[in-house]
Amino acid sequence: MRMKTKLIHGGVDGDPLTGAVNVPIYQVSTYKQEGVGKHKGYEYSRTGNPTRHAVEEYIADIEGGVRGFAFASGMAALSTIVMMFDAGDHFVVGDDVYGGTYRVLNKVFNRFGVEVTFVNTGDVEAIAAAIRPNTKAVMLESPSNPLLKVTDIAAVAEITKEKGLLLVVDNTFMTPYWQNPLELGADIVFHSATKYLGGHSDVVAGLVIVKDEELGERMHFVQNSVGAVLGPQDSYYLLRGMKTLGVRMEEHEANTKRIAEWLSRREDIEKVYYPGLTNHPGHDIAAKQARGFGGMISFDVGSRERAEQVLSRAKIFTLAESLGAVESLISVPAQMTHASIPAERRAELGITDGLIRISVGIEDVEDLIEELEQALA
Numbered sequence: 001m002r003m004k005t006k007l008i009h010g011g012v013d014g015d016p017l018t019g020a021v022n023v024p025i026y027q028v029s030t031y032k033q034e035g036v037g038k039h040k041g042y043e044y045s046r047t048g049n050p051t052r053h054a055v056e057e058y059i060a061d062i063e064g065g066v067r068g069f070a071f072a073s074g075m076a077a078l079s080t081i082v083m084m085f086d087a088g089d090h091f092v093v094g095d096d097v098y099g100g101t102y103r104v105l106n107k108v109f110n111r112f113g114v115e116v117t118f119v120n121t122g123d124v125e126a127i128a129a130a131i132r133p134n135t136k137a138v139m140l141e142s143p144s145n146p147l148l149k150v151t152d153i154a155a156v157a158e159i160t161k162e163k164g165l166l167l168v169v170d171n172t173f174m175t176p177y178w179q180n181p182l183e184l185g186a187d188i189v190f191h192s193a194t195k196y197l198g199g200h201s202d203v204v205a206g207l208v209i210v211k212d213e214e215l216g217e218r219m220h221f222v223q224n225s226v227g228a229v230l231g232p233q234d235s236y237y238l239l240r241g242m243k244t245l246g247v248r249m250e251e252h253e254a255n256t257k258r259i260a261e262w263l264s265r266r267e268d269i270e271k272v273y274y275p276g277l278t279n280h281p282g283h284d285i286a287a288k289q290a291r292g293f294g295g296m297i298s299f300d301v302g303s304r305e306r307a308e309q310v311l312s313r314a315k316i317f318t319l320a321e322s323l324g325a326v327e328s329l330i331s332v333p334a335q336m337t338h339a340s341i342p343a344e345r346r347a348e349l350g351i352t353d354g355l356i357r358i359s360v361g362i363e364d365v366e367d368l369i370e371e372l373e374q375a376l377a
């Protein structure tokens with residue numbers, strides 16, 4: 001099956017019990033057993049629930065993995081991945097990963113003895129140099145957040161394979177519609193499904209996909225032990241949202257290309273970050289490893305005052321954290337999503353006070369451009 005067909009028919013196709021074309025919301029915590037341990041595959045909904053199972057099978061199919069797992073949030077998914085490891089293990093992590101990823105590793109898991117080195121994963125040599133005897137995994141985002149830096153995933157996978165490490169990729173920005181890290185050599189992929197996969201700003205969820213059964217068993221053991229699972233209602237909303245991922249991503253990208261080109265022609269914009277622009281430093285790698293460039297743009301308007309002016313004039317672009325929904329969103333990473341990163345570190349990374357990030361929605365692009373025009377004037 002090709003991607004667009006898989007998005008409609010992948011995973012569990014309908015409800016085997018009733019023939020309903022959608023998997024219904026199994027709002028249930030426990031299941032009747034015929035005898036001790038004799039059941040129909042479900043015992044207790046932390047361990048497994050049919051609606052959650054449907055979303056898990058579906059994402060495994062779409063990402064090209066062996067097993068999928070659904071969590072209460074992207075951070076719950078990442079945290080559960082980290083809990084597969086031991087105290088004293090070391091990770092090499094991208095230096096402009098999502099602010100919450102930075103925070104949970106640096107302020108929570110450090111207390112449990114997990115060690116982390118942050119590097120620019122776009123620089124494969126830097127990854128190799130950061131590997132220590134106790135390193136167990138490399139974690140990255142490509143493109144990254146908010147500067148849209150691109151990492152050559154296959155090149156990193158060569159190193160992790162050679163050194164016997166796991167490669168973990170946060171594929172939230174690209175979605176499985178554009179990029180499949182498992183095919184590029186990653187071992188574990190995770191998503192904040194709150195973003196494009198849900199797509200409608202109505203669900204907080206996380207997904208993990210693993211490349212083999214052995215990782216699947218380990219992941220399921222930790223997921224069931226820790227219990228940060230996605231409830232049946234949200235599993236249903238997520239499935240419903242994901243069915244239209246293909247059409248939404250095509251629209252997001254067409255709009256984003258138009259806006260990125262328009263912004264880069266303006267003389268009053270210092271920098272435009274979008275991997276789809278041919279002058280973006282990661283353009284060639286992005287074009288090689290993904291089928292599209294996504295719907296996120298960051299651009300630098302020069303100062304915090306000007307950024308605030310743009311934000312205060314934006315109406316269609318909703319001022320909000322998050323991304324990936326049908327409506328266009330606008331934010332200032334330095335004060336919002338990346339506020340938990342110390343100011344000094346933000347400056348080093350290039351997350352300036354004048355940096356604006358937009359998540360381009362699927363409205364009419366002419367309205368979006370007109371609005372940006374008046375907001376920048």
Ligand SMILES: *Cc1c(COP(=O)(O)O)cnc(C)c1O
Pocket residue numbers: 073074075076098100101141145170172173191192193194195204205206
């Ligand atoms: C939002 C986000 C997360 C965290 O996911 P939640 O669902 O908010 O917990 C992780 N990574 C990226 C790239 C994100 O955008």
